[in-house]
Amino acid sequence: MSSLPFRNAVLTGACGGLGQALARELFAAGASVALVGLNREVLDALAATAPQRCAVYTPDVADSAAMQALAADWIARFGPPDLVIANAGVAGGFETAEAGDLAVMQRMLEINLLGPATTFQPFLRAWREGEAGAVQATRRALVGVASIAGWRGMPGNGAYCASKGGLIRYLESLRAECRGSAVTVHTVSPGYLRTALTAGNRFAMPGLLEPDGAARALLAGVAAGREHIVLPRRIGWLSAALGLLPARWHDALLRGQPRKPRAGEEGATAIPGLTPPPR
Numbered sequence: 001m002s003s004l005p006f007r008n009a010v011l012t013g014a015c016g017g018l019g020q021a022l023a024r025e026l027f028a029a030g031a032s033v034a035l036v037g038l039n040r041e042v043l044d045a046l047a048a049t050a051p052q053r054c055a056v057y058t059p060d061v062a063d064s065a066a067m068q069a070l071a072a073d074w075i076a077r078f079g080p081p082d083l084v085i086a087n088a089g090v091a092g093g094f095e096t097a098e099a100g101d102l103a104v105m106q107r108m109l110e111i112n113l114l115g116p117a118t119t120f121q122p123f124l125r126a127w128r129e130g131e132a133g134a135v136q137a138t139r140r141a142l143v144g145v146a147s148i149a150g151w152r153g154m155p156g157n158g159a160y161c162a163s164k165g166g167l168i169r170y171l172e173s174l175r176a177e178c179r180g181s182a183v184t185v186h187t188v189s190p191g192y193l194r195t196a197l198t199a200g201n202r203f204a205m206p207g208l209l210e211p212d213g214a215a216r217a218l219l220a221g222v223a224a225g226r227e228h229i230v231l232p233r234r235i236g237w238l239s240a241a242l243g244l245l246p247a248r249w250h251d252a253l254l255r256g257q258p259r260k261p262r263a264g265e266e267g268a269t270a271i272p273g274l275t276p277p278p279r
Contacts, residue, residue, distance in 0.1 A: 004029035004223055006141075008081040010074060011035060012061050012119055013088035015042035018145070018190070021215035022085060027053065029219075034074045034081070036061070036088070036119075038272055060273060061088045061115035071122035080130055083222070084123050085143040086116035090271045093262035094159035104263050105159035107274045112163035116144045117170065127183060141222050142178075143186045144171045148230065150189065155251070156259030175227060186222050190214060190231040 009026050013019040015037035023046050026033050032053040035043045043056045055074060059066035074081070089112045095101050120142050127140050149157060150164030168187055175185035191209065214231045221229035261268040 004031070004219055006031050006083040006219070006223070008078055009033045009083040009085065010071075010081045010119070010123065011085045011087060012115070013037060013086075013145070014046065015039040016087070016089075017211040018214055018218075019087050020046060021211040022087065022218065024049070024212075025215045025219055026083075031083075032078045034070070034078075036070065061086075061119055062110040064118045064121065067118045068122045071126065075126055080126050081123060081140070082138060083141045083143070084120060085145070086119040087143075087145045088115050088119075089145060089147075089163075090269065091160050091260065092268055092271055093156050093260040093265070095156065095262060096158065098262075101159070101262065103274060104271060105162070107271050108159045108163050109166070111272070112160070113166045113170065116167060120174070124183065138182060140183045141186060142174065142183060143188060143218070143222055145188045145190065145218075146171070148189045148191050155255045156262075160260075184222075184225065184227070186227055186229060188218055188221075188229045188231065 004025070006026060006029060009031050011019060011022055011026070011033055014023050014033075014035040019037065020042070023033055023035060027050040030053075033050070034055055034057060035046055036057045036059065037043050038058055040056065040058055043058070047054045047056050055077060057070045057073075059070055061067065090108055092104055092108065094104055094108075123140075124142070144167055146167045147160075147164040149161045150166075150168045153161045153165075168189070171185055171187045175187075178185055209232050217231055218229060263271055263274060
């Protein structure tokens, strides 16, 4: 049994590579887990490994009413969580000159940036209401899975970089708001993970990390109280080093790399709820 301290967790993006790995680690630690995602078959298979300690939900994470209903149901059945991980995310190439790609940006911002806020909101409200007047509040953790792509814009990836950069700033703001309370806020910046989101990438992916290793490092970092978690650490050092280059050199280096497939192109990952189609 794992030594992780978490006993009640809510996990979005639970049917992706990192999400499934996180769910397995949490189940191994003895936690009850709300599995949130869109692939019911994958979620049901995960749930079968700990049927008495989980529930499956399939909302659009950007739908605040659906996420509030999810939170109310989970709390009624299992009590308030001590860990909420906003892991749901989508990725894809983006070209500003193409009008259809504006729908891609809108949907990506809804899932990657609005989604964490709609995920956190009902649980943060429940924690504050439940702890009003309490002698000693229980530690709670909010975790947002961003990306090193949010550290600096990359050619052909403007929508994704904007969504993850915005998420990093949102988490900074939320952390400041929660400072001094029992709620901790953690920003996770993965580099390249071997998941469906990177399967179609045409460019080099240094430091490619397997989801199981990333999940263990993420949860260990949160348990240790680290507010900023980079997976793996060496990719953060590389990205920071590249950031020291003059902007013109940095841009020239990245502009020469193959670009991430756009929606509708071979190798592109699906973006749920994308309407109208970009082509």
